[in-house]
Amino acid sequence: MDLIKLHMDNAEDLLARRISHLKRPFIARSILTGLDYRLLASLSALRSTVAIPPATIDASQPLQLFLTVFYGLQQNLNATIEVLDDLADSLDASAHPYIEQAFQLAAITPEPDAKLPASSDLSRKLLVTHAAQLPEIWLQQGLQDSDDTVAAICVQRLGEQRQKDQQGLLKQYSQSKAPQTRLAALLALARQGCPAAAEELTEEPTATLQHSLPAWHAACWLHPEKHASSSPLALAFTGKPVVLPQLIEQMEHATSMADAYQAWLWLTARNLPHYPAIQAADAPAQHVAPTPGTQPDTGAASRWVQQQNWHAEQHYFLGQPLTQTGLGRLVHHFTGRCVPLLATHQQLQGQPSTERLTGFCLPDVQPTPSAEEFSDE
Numbered sequence: 001m002d003l004i005k006l007h008m009d010n011a012e013d014l015l016a017r018r019i020s021h022l023k024r025p026f027i028a029r030s031i032l033t034g035l036d037y038r039l040l041a042s043l044s045a046l047r048s049t050v051a052i053p054p055a056t057i058d059a060s061q062p063l064q065l066f067l068t069v070f071y072g073l074q075q076n077l078n079a080t081i082e083v084l085d086d087l088a089d090s091l092d093a094s095a096h097p098y099i100e101q102a103f104q105l106a107a108i109t110p111e112p113d114a115k116l117p118a119s120s121d122l123s124r125k126l127l128v129t130h131a132a133q134l135p136e137i138w139l140q141q142g143l144q145d146s147d148d149t150v151a152a153i154c155v156q157r158l159g160e161q162r163q164k165d166q167q168g169l170l171k172q173y174s175q176s177k178a179p180q181t182r183l184a185a186l187l188a189l190a191r192q193g194c195p196a197a198a199e200e201l202t203e204e205p206t207a208t209l210q211h212s213l214p215a216w217h218a219a220c221w222l223h224p225e226k227h228a229s230s231s232p233l234a235l236a237f238t239g240k241p242v243v244l245p246q247l248i249e250q251m252e253h254a255t256s257m258a259d260a261y262q263a264w265l266w267l268t269a270r271n272l273p274h275y276p277a278i279q280a281a282d283a284p285a286q287h288v289a290p291t292p293g294t295q296p297d298t299g300a301a302s303r304w305v306q307q308q309n310w311h312a313e314q315h316y317f318l319g320q321p322l323t324q325t326g327l328g329r330l331v332h333h334f335t336g337r338c339v340p341l342l343a344t345h346q347q348l349q350g351q352p353s354t355e356r357l358t359g360f361c362l363p364d365v366q367p368t369p370s371a372e373e374f375s376d377e
Contacts (some may be wrong), residue, residue, distance in 0.1 A: 004046065007042040010038070013142075013169075026330075029335050039105075047071060049067070059087055059090070062094075073102060074306050077110065081123050121149070140153075141172075148181055149180055159184070159191065174186045174187035183212040184215070186215065187215045191348060202222050206227060232247060232262070233262060237266070252298055255325055264301065268318075277293050318330055
């Protein structure tokens with residue numbers, strides 16, 4: 001078999017699996033680390049198949065798009081961004097995950113005095129999000145960006161520096177008219193122990209908080225009575241076991257089933273067996289894989305809750321108590337869309353966090369690792 005084709009097929013399969021894994025609320029770090037090791041080995045073997053700097057980028061072939069951007073970012077950052085920007089307006093949304101994976105894996109390390117390229121909104125967002133070190137000049141340019149998402153990411157990065165002399169600047173951005181930028185600043189200040197910012201964050205309307213998953217989660221946790229009724233996901237974000245019966249009841253109704261099950265997963269990290277939504281009355285009960293057209297077994301959910309010894313006043317997330325030990329355990333073992341929320345909790349509780357706050361999107365309903373992955377074995 002052609003060795004290049006073998007590596008191409010392997011890279012395509014592993015990349016698709018990586019994209020799928022990172023859509024999950026949480027994924028064991030060991031799974032992602034093993035996958036990345038194999039993916040980067042194939043990418044090393046394929047380096048000679050891509051011209052750098054690229055003259056063009058074939059956006060119709062997802063793997064070729066990924067390879068060109070991945071190698072280009074490492075070897076000729078500005079030229080690659082220029083070519084990518086020419087395509088930005090015409091790129092189909094299905095191509096975006098492949099471009100984002102290229103930025104994630106390329107480990108971009110710009111020169112300290114490099115200027116942020118005059119790029120499309122997509123390129124600027126990915127550059128300021130995934131640069132391993134964000135040059136100060138990029139940070140300052142990004143803070144003034146007209147795109148709310150780009151500016152908000154730079155406010156996050158500013159907050160991560162945790163320098164007291166920057167609190168005045170964060171307070172300035174907390175008054176921004178742009179919702180993502182304002183939420184990013186309020187959350188950064190709350191993480192740094194500013195009670196006024198934490199209070200202001202909890203006063204934001206739910207519709208505004210939904211622009212930022214970490215901010216919404218923090219507001220629900222800080223003020224559960226105000227936000228718990230806004231959606232099933234908000235119920236889970238309160239972290240209180242008392243909401244579990246309500247989530248189970250919501251899983252029995254078609255209109256709230258998907259959101260309630262997603263909320264159940266975020267709070268408990270416990271997969272539930274599923275049944276076909278429609279089956280003959282005399283058919284034996286039979287569990288099936290969670291897919292469209294199935295419904296969670298709420299009886300199994302109720303039995304599981306009865307077996308737990310959860311404390312009513314304790315906050316929980318992904319099945320673990322939100323204590324220093326519980327959070328440390330989650331951060332050590334898991335990554336995925338839970339990471340910004342874990343970092344938020346650590347710093348709201350006065351603990352240092354090395355996790356980056358990235359992403360402003362809400363979680364999709366995705367299959368998740370089983371609860372057994374939380375074991376020490």
